[in-house]
Amino acid sequence: xxxxxxxxxxxxxxxxxxxxxxxxxxxxxxxxxxxxxxxxxxxxxxxxxxxxxxxxxxxxxxxxxxxxxxxxxxxxxxxxxxxxxxxxxxxxxxxxxxxxxxxxxxxxxxxxxxxxxxxxxxxxxxxxxxxxxxxxxxxxxxxxxxxxxxxxxxxxxxxxxxxxxxxxxxxxxxxxxxxxxxxxxxxxxxxxxxxxxxxxxxxxxxxxxxxxxxxxxxxxxxxxxxxxxxxxxxxxxxxxxxxxxxxxxxxxxxxxxxxxxxxxxxxxxx
Amino acid sequence: xxxxxxxxxxxxxxxxxxxxxxxxxxxxxxxxxxxxxxxxxxxxxxxxxxxxxxxxxxxxxxxxxxxxxxxxxxxxxxxxxxxxxxxxxxxx
Numbered sequence: 457x458x459x460x461x462x463x464x465x466x467x468x469x470x471x472x473x474x475x476x477x478x479x480x481x482x483x484x485x486x487x488x489x490x491x492x493x494x495x496x497x498x499x500x501x502x503x504x505x506x507x508x509x510x511x512x513x514x515x516x517x518x519x520x521x522x523x524x525x526x527x528x529x530x531x532x533x534x535x536x537x538x539x540x541x542x543x544x545x546x547x548x549x550x551x552x553x554x555x556x557x558x559x560x561x562x563x564x565x566x567x568x569x570x571x572x573x574x575x576x577x578x579x580x581x582x583x584x585x586x587x588x589x590x591x592x593x594x595x596x597x598x599x600x601x602x603x604x605x606x607x608x609x610x611x612x613x614x615x616x617x618x619x620x621x622x623x624x625x626x627x628x629x630x631x632x633x634x635x636x637x638x639x640x641x642x643x644x645x646x647x648x649x650x651x652x653x654x655x656x657x658x659x660x661x662x663x664x665x666x667x668x669x670x671x672x673x674x675x676x677x678x679x680x681x682x683x684x685x686x687x688x689x690x691x692x693x694x695x696x697x698x699x700x701x702x703x704x705x706x707x708x709x710x711x712x713x714x715x716x717x718x719x720x721x722x723x724x725x726x
Numbered sequence: 727x728x729x730x731x732x733x734x735x736x737x738x739x740x741x742x743x744x745x746x747x748x749x750x751x752x753x754x755x756x757x758x759x760x761x762x763x764x765x766x767x768x769x770x771x772x773x774x775x776x777x778x779x780x781x782x783x784x785x786x787x788x789x790x791x792x793x794x795x796x797x798x799x800x801x802x803x804x805x806x807x808x809x810x811x812x813x814x815x816x817x818x
Contacts, residue, residue, distance in 0.1 A: 602744050609752045646739035653745045659754055 458566035461573050462591035462629075464615075466607030468578030470599045471636040474672060475694075476575035477505045478683035479595065482698030484539035485683075488570045492529065493542040493561075495587035496577035497552055500544035506533065507679025508541055517545035520557030526564055535684065540569075550583035558586050581612060589620050593630040595663065599637045600649040607656055608633075612658065632663035634697065639668045640713030651711055662699030666690050667710040766790055773803065781807055 458596075463476040473494075493516060494502035503509040508531045514524035519542070526542075533539035534628040546550065561650035565572050576587035588594065594615055598608040615629045616622055622629075635654055635683030651665055666672075675681065683698070685691040689710055696706050767778040770790045777783055 498811050525781065602748055605748050606751060606755075611757070643741065649741050649744055649748075653741065655744070657748050 458569055459592050460562060460566070460590050461571060461593045461595060462576055462588040463573060463595045463597060464576040464584065464588055465597040465604070466580060466584075466611040467599075467604045470597050470604050471634075471666070471672075472578070472597050473501050473505050473575055474676065474682065475595060475597050475634055475636065475666075476502060476573055476690075477681040478694040479701075480573040481506075481533070481539060481681040481699060482535055482572075482683050482694060483571050483702075484533070484536045486698065486702065487538065487539045489568065490571045490573065491540045491542060491565050491569045492573040492575060493565075494544035494575050495553070495583050496575065497544045497548055497550045497583055498546065499577065500543065501547050502575050503531075503543045504679060506541050506681060508533070508543075509679070514545045515543045515545040516561070516669045517548045517552045519561050520552065520554065526561065530637055534616055535680075540698065550577070550581060550586075553583060554726040555586065555589065558589075559590060562590050574682070575663045579595065585618065588615055588629075589618070589631050591615075591619060592621070593632065595632050595634050596658070596660065597634045597636055598654060599659070600635060600639075600643065600651075600654055605649070605654055608658055609610065614662065617718070631660040632665050632701070633658060633660050635662065636666040638665050638710070644713060651708075657725050658661055662708070663700055664693060665708055665711050666697070766792065773805075777805060783808060 461479075463472050463479065465472050470554040473496075476492055477607065480490050484490040491501065492506075494500050495516075496502070497517060500515075503512055511531050514529035516529065518524040519526055519529045519586045530540040530542055535540065542565075562572060574587040574591065588611075596608050596611060598604050612631060615631065619629050621627065633655065635651055638651065639648055644649040655662055667689050669682075669688060669690035671685050671690045672682050675685050675688075675691075682688065683694040686695065693710050696709065700706050762788040771786055773790070774783070774785065774788050777788070783805065787806040787808075789802075791804070793800040793802065
């Protein structure tokens with residue numbers, strides 16, 4: 457049975473699309489047939505991050521409205537086998553996402569895919585609610601910063617009350633914390649919430665810590681999910697995250713930061 | 727962290743303040759979620775519509791309150807009906 461995973465956060469700009477792209481790519485790299493859907497109707501960006509923006513012909517809303525079939529709209533990734541992208545519509549608004557339509561498309565995807573990753577838009581409006589409604593599991597993407605943590609807590613409340621699993625009284629959506637843009641040195645200095653602080657406040661299990669890294673911007677510039685930059689810290693952190701999701705027991709790297717030498721501390725440079 | 731940082735005031739430890747503020751606001755907002763579930767406003771609106779089929783009342787005359795005591799939840803509905811003369815002439 458296929459698993460539907462929503463990547464959500466409430467707050468914008470915390471790394472939902474970056475995480476969706478790398479998470480889906482990582483699952484496919486490990487041999488699982490994976491589809492990733494952009495729910496941000498009107499403001500699509502997953503196509504850019506995945507580097508397939510020039511290959512979009514039909515989109516999610518076309519499929520919902522029966523203007524195209526799923527096979528016409530799904531874009532096959534050119535780098536990784538088993539990976540398909542369903543882009544959002546750029547010209548419609550989020551009201552085009554009907555519950556019945558989304559359910560039909562997800563059910564069809566579940567026939568052929570093992571994992572369906574739903575990249576949620578920011579906010580708690582229709583697009584975000586539709587992205588999380590059918591989820592079995594949720595990656596809650598959070599920055600170590602007050603507004604992001606508060607919004608994540610709000611999203612956890614919505615997952616617990618307004619998802620299909622909640623409404624139908626099934627076992628709850630399984631929640632995972634993904635802490636992104638983490639700067640261990642700043643946390644050690646007391647200038648940034650630590651991993652432990654955020655875990656204490658949100659109270660959900662930690663799936664991965666992604667360090668603040670220039671590789672994230674560089675790879676988005678190039679349209680390559682950062683997980684494919686295996687030599688980078690953020691890429692390696694996403695790799696670990698995917699392995700952990702699939703059941704491997706790996707220690708968390710990138711939580712401590714590098715020790716600086718005496719001269720480096722004296723003369724600066726990060 | 728350059729040479730001159732050694733002579734500056736120590737850092738403010740603002741993360742501790744952030745954590746404290748978050749713990750308070752998150753506890754407060756979770757409390758709010760528990761005492762008034764998301765369906766209450768919709769329930770109130772639909773009740774109003776049903777009662778209005780028979781008796782003319784307005785928004786302020788329906789009160790919905792949810793309480794928790796031990797393992798029980800008590801849903802309290804209070805609908806104030808208008809006086810007899812105001813109702814005369816209305817369809818039953």
